[in-house]
Amino acid sequence: MTSPKIAIPTLAETGEATEEEVINKVAKARQAYSSWHRLSYRARANHLLEVRRKLIKNLDEIVDLIVEETGKVSTEAIVNEILVTCELMSYYARRGEGFLRTQRVPVGIAIHKWAEVRYQPLGVVAVISPWNYPFVLTMGPVATALFAGNTVVLKPSEVTPRVGVAIGRLFASMDEFADIVQVVTGGGKVGQALITQPVDKIAFTGSVQTGKSVMKAAADNLTPVLLELGGKDAMIVLADADLDRAAAGAVWGAFTNCGQTCMAVERVYVLEDVYEPFLNKVVEITNKVREGQGDSADIGALTYERQYDIVQHQLEDALQTGAKVLAGGNSMRVGTRKSISPTVLVEVSPDTEMMQQETFGPLLPITKVSNVEEAIQLANQSSFGLSASVWGKNKKTIQQVVYELKAGSVSVNDVMISYAIPSLPFGGVGASGFGRTHGREGLLEFCAVKAVAHDWLGLKREPHWLPLPRWLGKTAKLYLKARYG
Ligand code: TXE
Numbered sequence: 001m002t003s004p005k006i007a008i009p010t011l012a013e014t015g016e017a018t019e020e021e022v023i024n025k026v027a028k029a030r031q032a033y034s035s036w037h038r039l040s041y042r043a044r045a046n047h048l049l050e051v052r053r054k055l056i057k058n059l060d061e062i063v064d065l066i067v068e069e070t071g072k073v074s075t076e077a078i079v080n081e082i083l084v085t086c087e088l089m090s091y092y093a094r095r096g097e098g099f100l101r102t103q104r105v106p107v108g109i110a111i112h113k114w115a116e117v118r119y120q121p122l123g124v125v126a127v128i129s130p131w132n133y134p135f136v137l138t139m140g141p142v143a144t145a146l147f148a149g150n151t152v153v154l155k156p157s158e159v160t161p162r163v164g165v166a167i168g169r170l171f172a173s174m175d176e177f178a179d180i181v182q183v184v185t186g187g188g189k190v191g192q193a194l195i196t197q198p199v200d201k202i203a204f205t206g207s208v209q210t211g212k213s214v215m216k217a218a219a220d221n222l223t224p225v226l227l228e229l230g231g232k233d234a235m236i237v238l239a240d241a242d243l244d245r246a247a248a249g250a251v252w253g254a255f256t257n258c259g260q261t262c263m264a265v266e267r268v269y270v271l272e273d274v275y276e277p278f279l280n281k282v283v284e285i286t287n288k289v290r291e292g293q294g295d296s297a298d299i300g301a302l303t304y305e306r307q308y309d310i311v312q313h314q315l316e317d318a319l320q321t322g323a324k325v326l327a328g329g330n331s332m333r334v335g336t337r338k339s340i341s342p343t344v345l346v347e348v349s350p351d352t353e354m355m356q357q358e359t360f361g362p363l364l365p366i367t368k369v370s371n372v373e374e375a376i377q378l379a380n381q382s383s384f385g386l387s388a389s390v391w392g393k394n395k396k397t398i399q400q401v402v403y404e405l406k407a408g409s410v411s412v413n414d415v416m417i418s419y420a421i422p423s424l425p426f427g428g429v430g431a432s433g434f435g436r437t438h439g440r441e442g443l444l445e446f447c448a449v450k451a452v453a454h455d456w457l458g459l460k461r462e463p464h465w466l467p468l469p470r471w472l473g474k475t476a477k478l479y480l481k482a483r484y485g
Pocket of ligand 1: 155
């Protein structure tokens, strides 16, 4: 019986992997694939739920590790990372077998055939994950790939490598199938080494720029990629919105994880009738948000200095072009990290970096609009399209906004919640990438779809085979005129 505890990795155990190590890890994952993919779905699911039990046995240590590496507060790690992951695993354990069941399909005119669609695993999946949610954005794709019957080589972000190694140890510490997840640590160079290996899919979560270089490198082997890239999510507040709820949603959506969330609220468009009261409520709530460490705080700090520089630059750029700060705007130190207090701005010019590029930090620009059409037009102006939210009561207007918004997911009178509902597929359009995680679509993302046609009549030949029968063309023409004429 293996010990319930895993050894929490030290930084010394997370150096730059050599290309040889990467090659060996891919080979080990390939070897583990040969037995793992032949297991029944139920057997794989039972094993993965065993891994989840081990996660819970190590919960405190893993939460502490997430907090240490990211600077987020422990409640965010527990609720937004671990809980969401566990719910996703329950969903696939319960529903995945049905999603992957071979489908008998209609044969049309080929009545002497029967046909089926099979969903088979791909093989070895490379997962490259980011630092902002180092647990859920790693374990999500890793577990989903495994449920579908693949094995995984994981490269976590070099900013949060220890969480990635700890995830690998949760799998490696299971007696059976200890090799189904291999971990290589390091930065972009190791990531490049991994994606140029003979893997069968790459699941990448990260920046647009890096996503493009991943896709370019994957092209050499025609390796399919799943790209979960950045976001510039818009929130539309209609004149009949519940302003208390919308203001609270805007503050949480903008500032949780110190704004470092791909689906964070990064732009708010408010109908002019409710602009002032909405602003006042947002400012009031924002001023109560406590940034700090541990459980006395509501949010943690920006994770690393590079992110601080990006956010500070966008703030200065906006202020230089006339933006006004209504709350926050101060640089501060939180423990060893530089951070910026939750900041509410108005009159941010639409051509500033803050309105055009992903901020990934605690800045909330709010813009007044005169009607719904203008709100939709501005919201869709971004090259991104990850998720969005609309707040109001009139069902017809809500449906119109949901339909028109250029986004992979939309929450109505809520924000980001679509990610926590495991049956909803998650992913973007435009610069936010393509492919889906979560939901039936997310499991099929890690499958090879195989079409199978069977003969049941056993004729010596088919009518359209050679030599062509003289009657075929004429008969087919009569059929077309009779049937489709
Ligand atoms: O991302 P990178 P970073 C956005 C966010 C943030 C910006 C930079 O705006 O400010 O990206 O963050 C690996 N081939 N998001 O630098 O570089 C890298 O080691 C293969 C949004 O963390 O994309 C890491 O494991 N892999 C996003 C992963 O890619 C490479 C979350 C992501 O790193 C590589 C994170 C290469 N050439 C950042 N270069 C979201 N959607 O939540 C780097 N990597």
